[in-house]
Amino acid sequence: MREQEGRLVASLAQQGISRRTFMKYCATLASMMALPPSAGIAMAEAMASSRRPSVIWLPFQECTGCTESITRSHSPTLEGLIFDAISLDYQETLMAAAGHQAEEALEKAIEDNKGKFVLIIDGSVATGLDGAYSCIAGRSNLELLKKVAPHAAAIVAMGSCAAYGGIPKANPNPTAAVSVSDIIKDKPIVNIPGCPPIPVVMTGVLAHFLTFGSLPELDKLGRPKAFYGETIHDRCYRRPFYDQGKFAKTFDDDGARNGWCLFELGCKGPITYNACATVKWNGGTSWPVESGHGCLGCSEPDFWDGGGFYKALSMPANPLKLAAGAAVAGAAAGVAISFANRAKKGAAKAAHETTTLADLEK
């Protein structure tokens, strides 16, 4: 009975999800991750038969936006339910326990699932002042990460902060924030960047892990290729307007009303690898560009210091400081050299001696 309760499929059944819906979901997930059709069935079988995977979710220097994204915006879709269905053994925002109780739950979860649990981390790791900038129960995030990570089967760096340092790492980075992969080098880490990341990417990675016992194929920034393989710009429904040279110049001009390209308003779609343009947000309702705002590039490293959200990608990232000084210096150099040239000419003229016939006969 306990065993049955622990299975993911049973948990879904309790929530009114039919087997057919579950199979369809797995097939969709498989196709989204560019896996062969048979993978959908394999996923369904693996998820149906596996015990609910133990997940420990540690929040570091973060804003809880990643948690909000997954728990709220998609509820009550299947992704939300799957998320409910994993055995989330430690998640400060969601768990009922608090204080010492919560810490005990963490210790117990590590002990019970040593080497098997998935460690999700959102938020960057503060390393300044020995990590004292961000502490939980008197322990720094840095210390906690070093303690828990060795026992995890795999680590999911959830959101841009955990994946790349994110906003805490933005200039001047007062807390010396770094990413999870800057600290942990000997564990499989999958980065799911985004501010916040797309929920289905998260469930897709979990489903892959359950089915194949490994992380999906990653790009060189540690992101699942299936979701971060193409740029926003290349999959954007406004792309034809870019190609035609039709751009919105302000947020309320005719171009904006006609849904033209937002490149000139600072859209970072061309350099942003994410699935927003295809998967969309809030259950496929819309996404930033569709709602009229350019992409901020939130799933890219250091997006916060990318030269301003409203500057077109081809514009200078910072105002040019040297130009005026250089122009003055150049003009001064030109004038100085022209005076030198004139002096040389004058000297040559002064030194000129008239040659007479008598001179030549000497």
Place this chain on the structure above:
Amino acid sequence: MNEMQLLTWARGTGLDFAVGIFLLGVLWRLIEIYSLGRKKDLSAARQAAGASGWHTIFRRSVPAEGMLKKSPVSYIGGYTFHIGLAICVFLFAPHIKLIQSLTGLSWPGLPSQFVDLIAVVTIAAMVVVLVDRINKPVKRYLSTFQDWFTWTLTFLPVLTGWMAVQHLLLPYTTMLAIHILSVELLLVFLPFTKLFHAFTVFGSRWYIGTVNGHKGVAV
């Protein structure tokens, strides 16, 4: 340094230095060249009809009689890549946006696929011109390091820009950064190499035309 930091550096500090050196060099050389002056020609003018500075500016853009047949690659290739370059640089929407942000001037752009096609034509023309320079013994003999160097400086921005748009070889972010860096290299060297003809070509034609006109040289 990751790709994004490289791109931001190229768009920020790198661009600042490149534009600075470019302005410094251009102003320096223009003032120096035009302040050189020339001794007054005391001879009586033998003005030939139609021979003047202004006429020469135009006339030198048209191949002399028989030359087009004799050296078609130089003329057709040269025209193609110069016009192609101008279209790519000045009529591609993101470039116009850059110029607007630097100078406040803007004008309508062309569809990106058209600019893409022109870029391919420009690349092809530049390669043909280079091959011709290597193949023709006289051209090769006359070529110095600066000729090969300035060809490379001009070619790289076109190639990397086109490759960035086409997503070839490297991710777009990296290729875009390399493209911007290659343009910055061009900006830095332009005032101090023969590429400075971009600024002096019409001035020097006018000058030569005026001197020739005074001497009564038929154009």
